[in-house]
Amino acid sequence: MPSTHDVTPEKIEQEKLYLDSGLSNEEYRRVKDILQRRPNMTETGIFSVMWSEHCSYKTSKPLLKKFPSNGKHVLQGPGEGAGIIDVGDGLAAVFKIESHNHPSAVDPYNGAATGVGGIVRDVFSMGAQPVALMNSLRFGTLGTERVNHLFQEVVRGMAEYGSGVSIPAIGGEAQFDSTYEDNPLVNAMCVGLIRHGDIQRGIAAGPGNTVLYAGAPTGRDGIHGATFASGDLADDESDPELPTGDPAMEKQLIEACLEVMQSDALVGIQDMGAAGLTSSASEMASKAGTGITMDLDSVPKRESDMNAYELMLSETQERMLLVVKKGREQEIIDVFAKHGLDCAEVGKVTEDTSFRLLQHGETVADVPADALAEEAPVYDMPSREADYFRSFQQMEDTIPDVDDHQAMLRQILQQPTVASKEWVYNQMDSDSQTNNVVASESEAAVIRLEGTDKALSMTTDCNSRYLYLDPEMGGKIAVAEAARNIVCSGAQPLGLTDGLNYGNPTNPDVFWQMEQSVDGMSAAANALETPVISGNVSLYNQSNGYSIFPTPVVGMVGLAASLDHITPSFFQQAYDVVYLIGETKAEFGGSELQNIVSGRYEGKAPAIDMQVEANRQEQLLQAIQTGLVQSARDVSEGGLAAALAESVFNGKGLGVKASVTGDATAALFSESQSRFLVTVRPENKDAFESMVADAAPIGYVTDNDRLDVHVNKRSIIDESASMLENLWKGAIPCLLNKKA
Structure with missing residues (x-):
């Protein structure tokens, strides 16, 4: 890594060394205009990471402004470490989702583990106690040596880090498609709980106050990680030395920071995430309208002779930056020492707005804080409707040929995207905080709000196949399906966090996908009153000229007003009436059936009417809250047949006898939207039907362990329900054991 003295500002300009850091010619000229001089090597590196897509969202920022971010429950929207939603009784839910895609493709174990560590720090930096982890994963075709390795190591990394910090991993999703062959997506979500009065923010307020560094000493790992994550994976000839995680230290850091936050000596706190010391310090100063002067000689170091460039761009994990009141430093340092952690004074808050770095008695960087955080360039990228979209829209809706529907159901249940994810969650620690986790077998994960009769429900969702076919419609469906899962669990959806994963935004087709999907998500979020309170953008998920399907993951949180409302997704007892809510049409674009029959995705995505969606969700939730519903699940991948089968996979020996009309393939395997599969006790049949307008009885639960349709x-x-369940549960382990 270059020394700050080895490369002169003149050489940086003459040899265009800034291009290697990720700054364009125009951006370099802009830096010169801001500084009124040429930047040195450290300053060039600082601008390059802060102006990278990963940190500045310079191409996606115009789109993010479209999201609704305000609402009656929102206490903190985008702009801090995580968003916050009021859940009553002086309590709030703090949550965010974030990607670690590029690192996980290169080093799946550590890339996934540090992704969990980073999102946990985002949540506890707000003052919250982390209580649950979720994930959203995408891989290529399972069964090949490389994909199996990526999948196994990502799961192991997430599982071991989550277990190490004693935060239960209670849900998530995984999808498998060839589009992710070279670019796996690893999105981690963390949910925390906080009292309103304990909310913290990352600000460096109060000139004269002290800047403290706490946690792991800084090493040379992860340098330029932010710019690495802001380019095409295949274009990187040399990957950075990726950081590794230390969950034991993270656990100490959580406990120490939460204790420190009880002191009125604390002014602000922020995680050192992407771009490390640079982003945390400059962002905290910019938000407060102040400056920071930092002495790099005081920064705890893991390696000797680290220069300013390395110290400021390192992404060593398990580090926090704090601002504390002048004269109160020692009491904060003592708290960290009690928890076995280093804590050192590294700087001061200043009245001016400069981000100034000193090393060995010299000024090694002096730049305006706002220029790094708030004044990064923003680009309106060219957008062009994709040619494939026009051709898909012109296709007639057709029904795939299926000769044997029974055999097809067996095959669908063994598709990795539909099959049981038990192999994943058996490795996750879901019992760390057993007093909080509700073992409800609901469509969404549920945790009890301790000391109340209420619960939080949470889910992650996105069907990228629909988004590929029709980004706007697919964006609506992603939000709607997440909300359906929350409602099926017995909770009212309150807000969402987004993990926006796309290809190269300089490709007009890709930027069009981004625009359209954000428009769709915004429309759905407005219709369902679920504002976007936090999120993350991951671009350049592309290799060899091929982009992933647009994959804007939705992480949603809802509130169950009573524990009595928590509703399982599995059938509960024989002779309950089975209802299908919603209309089934011949819609197979992006479906599991289309993939099996033709090996590709084409045509129109399923249509969705958000007003119809909102009405059905409201009616079903009312029926659940009234005590009329025994079980509820949404009808999604694999259609009604898969939903019926999965509803009896809970070891109770139950079966189902159902009867529907129409074309058999459409009735069983269509993936039409806004549909629910619900069971109701016979004595509640009339009351339920009067409350839910589009509910049609299609059969009843049996006690004979058979799926009879x-x-x-x-x-x-x-078919034998037990036999189908064995196929469903065994599919992923079987593919992982497959020899190439």
Whole structure:
């Protein structure tokens, strides 16, 4: 790594060394205009990471402004470490989702582990106690040596880090498609709980106050990690030395920081995430309208002879930056020492707005803080409707040929995207805080709000196949499906965090996908009153000229007003009436069936009417809250047949006898939206039907362990439920054991 003395500002300009850091010619000229001089090597590195896509969102920022971010429950929207939603009784939920895609492709174990560590720090930096982890994962075709390795190591990394910090991993999703062959997506979500009066913010307020560094000493790992994550994966000839995580230290850091936050000596606190010391210090100063002068000789170091460039761009994990009141430093340092952690004075808050760095008695960087954080360039990228979209829209809706619907159901249940993810969650620690986790078998994960009769429900969702076919429609569906899962669990959706994963934004087709999907998500968020309170953007998920499908993951949180409302997704007892809510059409674009039959995705995505969606969710939730519903799940991948099968996979020996009409393939495997599968006790049938307008009885739960489905009064599926469950549960382990 270059020394700050080895490369002169003149050489940086003459040899255009700034290009290697990720600054364009125009951006370099802009830096010169801001500084009124040429930047030195350290300053060039600082601007390059802060103006990278990963830190500045310079191409996505115009789109992010479209999201609704205000609402009656919102206490903190985008702009801090995580968003905050009021859940009543003086309590709030703090949550955010973030990606670690590029690092996980290179080093899946450590890339995934440090992704968990980073999102946990974002949440506890707000003053919250982290209580739950979720994930959203995407991989290529399972069964190949490389994809199996990536999948296994990512899961191991997330599981071991989560267990190490004693935060239960209670849910998530995983999808498998060839589009992710070279670019796996690893999105981690953390949810925390906080009292309103304990909310912290990352600000460097109060000139004269002291800047403290706490946690792991800084090493040379992760230098230029932010710019690495802001380019095409295949274009990087040399990957940075990726950071590794230390969950034991993270656990100490959580406990120490939460204790420190009880002191009125604390002014502000922020995680050192992407761009490390640079982003945390400059962002805290910019938000407060102040400056920071930092003495790099005082920064705890893991390695000797680290220059300013390395210290400021390192992304060593498990580090926090704090601002404390002048004269109160020692009491904060003592708290960290009690928890076995280093804490050192590294700087002061200043009245001016300069971000100034000193090393060995010299000024090694002096730049305006706002220029790094608030005044990064923003680009309106060219957008062009993709040619494939026009051709797909012109296709007629067709029904795939299926000769044997019973055999097809077996095949669908074994598709990795549909199959049981038990292999994943058996490795995750879901019992760390057993007093909080509700073992409800709901469509969404549920945790009890201790000391109340209420619970939080949470989910992650996104069907990228629909987004590929029609980004706007797919964006609506991603938000709507997340909300359906929350409602099915018995909770009212309150807000969402987004993990926006796309290809190269300089490709007009990709930027069009981004625009359209954000428009769709915004429309759905408005219709369902679920504002976007936090999020993350991951671009350049592209290799060899091929982008991933647009994958804007939705992490959603809802509130169950009573524990009595928590509703399982599995059938509960024999002779309950089975209802299908919503209309089934011949919609197969992006479906599991289309993938199996044709090996590709084409045509129109399923349509969704957000007003219809909102009405059905409201009616179903009212029925649940009234005590009329025994079980509820949404009908999604694999259609009604898969939903019926999965509803009896809970070891109770139950089965189902159902009868529907129409084309058998459409009735069983269509992925039409806004549909629910619900069971109701016979004595509540009339009350339920009067409350839910689009509910149609299609059968009843049996006690004979069979899936018995008739279409047009003809037996189409008659299978052992236990046998189907074994296929469903065994699919992923079988593919992982497959020899190349």
